[in-house]
Amino acid sequence: MSDSKSADDRDRLASLVAQAKTRGADAADAVLIRSISLSHAQRLGEIEKLERQESFDLGLRVFRGKKQAIVSSTDFSDEALSELVGRAVDMAGMVPDDPWTGLADPDQLATDIPDLDMVDPDEPASAELIEMARACEDAARSIEGITNSDGAEASWGHSSVTLAATNGFAGHYARTDCGVGVSVIAGEGTDMEGEYDFAHAVYRADLEDAGAVGIRAGERAVARLGARRMSTSQIPVVFDPRVAGGLLGHLSGAIAGPSITRGTSFLKDSMGKQIFAPGIRIIDDPHRPRGQRSKPFDAEGVANKKRALIEDGHLTTWLLDLSSARQLDLETTGHAGRGTSGPPSPGPTNLYLEAGEVSPEDLISDIEAGFYITSLMGMGVNGVTGDYSRGASGFWIENGEITFPVTEMTIAGNLKDMYRSLAPASDLEFRYGTNSPTVRIDGMTVAGGG
Numbered sequence: 200m201s202d203s204k205s206a207d208d209r210d211r212l213a214s215l216v217a218q219a220k221t222r223g224a225d226a227a228d229a230v231l232i233r234s235i236s237l238s239h240a241q242r243l244g245e246i247e248k249l250e251r252q253e254s255f256d257l258g259l260r261v262f263r264g265k266k267q268a269i270v271s272s273t274d275f276s277d278e279a280l281s282e283l284v285g286r287a288v289d290m291a292g293m294v295p296d297d298p299w300t301g302l303a304d305p306d307q308l309a310t311d312i313p314d315l316d317m318v319d320p321d322e323p324a325s326a327e328l329i330e331m332a333r334a335c336e337d338a339a340r341s342i343e344g345i346t347n348s349d350g351a352e353a354s355w356g357h358s359s360v361t362l363a364a365t366n367g368f369a370g371h372y373a374r375t376d377c378g379v380g381v382s383v384i385a386g387e388g389t390d391m392e393g394e395y396d397f398a399h400a401v402y403r404a405d406l407e408d409a410g411a412v413g414i415r416a417g418e419r420a421v422a423r424l425g426a427r428r429m430s431t432s433q434i435p436v437v438f439d440p441r442v443a444g445g446l447l448g449h450l451s452g453a454i455a456g457p458s459i460t461r462g463t464s465f466l467k468d469s470m471g472k473q474i475f476a477p478g479i480r481i482i483d484d485p486h487r488p489r490g491q492r493s494k495p496f497d498a499e500g501v502a503n504k505k506r507a508l509i510e511d512g513h514l515t516t517w518l519l520d521l522s523s524a525r526q527l528d529l530e531t532t533g534h535a536g537r538g539t540s541g542p543p544s545p546g547p548t549n550l551y552l553e554a555g556e557v558s559p560e561d562l563i564s565d566i567e568a569g570f571y572i573t574s575l576m577g578m579g580v581n582g583v584t585g586d587y588s589r590g591a592s593g594f595w596i597e598n599g600e601i602t603f604p605v606t607e608m609t610i611a612g613n614l615k616d617m618y619r620s621l622a623p624a625s626d627l628e629f630r631y632g633t634n635s636p637t638v639r640i641d642g643m644t645v646a647g648g649g
Contacts, residue, residue: 205361205371208233212363215259215280220365223288224261226302228364230498230539231257235357239328241336242350249325258539261287265296271539299525300542302366302499307521307531309370309496309503316488317374318357319402328353331379331409338410339383342417344424349382349393351413355403360494368500376491377403381413385420392604394420398630401489419573422594426606428647429595435569436610436643437562437596440626442575443552443635447481449580449587449614451547454508454516456523456534458582465585465615466514473512475618481509483518485533485548492548492632496533499543503533508550520545551634555623559637562624569596570608570645585614591645611644 212229219227233255240248258271261284268290272283336351359373380397396416398407438446450466458464466474475481484505487493497503499521508516517527520535520543535543555562563569576590592606617640624637 208361216363216365218284219261226262226365229259231361233359238354239332240350240352241332243348256539259287261291263291266291266294267300299522302364303501308368308500312495313486315493317401319375323355335379335381335409335413338413339381339417344385344421345383345417347384351381353379370496372495377406379409381416383417383420386424392420392423423604426604428607429605431646433644435566435641437571437639439573440637443638444633447550447633454518456517456519456545459517460523460526463583469514474514475509475512477512479512480507480553483508483547483550487549490549498535498537501531501533518545554625554627554636559624559626562639563596564599566596571596571601587612587614609646
């Protein structure tokens, strides 16, 4: 997006919140989100989709006392925006009070906006995306044993966020994303297995080679052929990095402010307590350069920063926006996120588990019998109790070695016990928004039908 358009967006929002105050609001903020996306899909070398989309959306939030109302629109004409303001102010006079609502105080606002290098200035041509997808699918299909393809995709996107409020905040940032992925099938008849792989990066130059992504997807599919089910046992379980990040997602949900204020988190009484093994650190870093979820300030204009959510195994903080912080009589941690049609709510940014000191091979070297998980299914996680039960597939571990594939298994435990037992390997890579090295958890129940 051009500098002139971002300046126009700032001016539009400044005018909008000022108009809201003139027409009866005590305070107001507004967010404008623009996005451009270019996507391509092909299967077996034939183009199935080539699309370009541009969208923009604006949301206005107004406050009258302790009442708030939010109205959104995609019509930026002066008449439409005038109607938007009037509708929002009227609605705010009729809703119930919310004692925790309101804008940030001036001393909470971000004033030093870092440059996070999140915009690749070069938009790829359609032909480049087509070639990326072709290379990815061709590489996957070149693996011996691959018999079919579900298709390959390549994409590019640019999004921008502009925020303004009557407390004096005005800010803007943008981000690009480029990605490629493929899904293929190995085997025939009753012995068929599917697998996938993908890669994303803020800059096209940082994106993993499309052929390498395809080869990995093909090799993974072939490796799953002949999968079997194993008997029920209580054994060590090892999570591949691709699925280990889900364990961090369960943590971030459990320490999000609304879960704590409602008392619906299995970690609600764990602040300051040791919930992981000593030495474990889990970091949230909104200022990671070229990070896939980086942002220089949060959705309420509050300053944000890199934080250790878990330090030496201890829980150090909740993830808070202004509302949940006020309910808990704490300071916001700058984790608010927001769309255009709802209020802010807290969540992580670039979340990761720090690497351990041993290689993945050493991590499993003493396991006589265990389960190496590469895929998880289902949503069997109870955020209130921490009970965990999910379908899984992957590979059996015997005498410290990854051996044959297994499927149609169920793993079960409780997240509190799982976190205390979690041990990370040294293979952390920053490939997603949430990243983890290989992790090992001892003593889980693994059920199958063998």
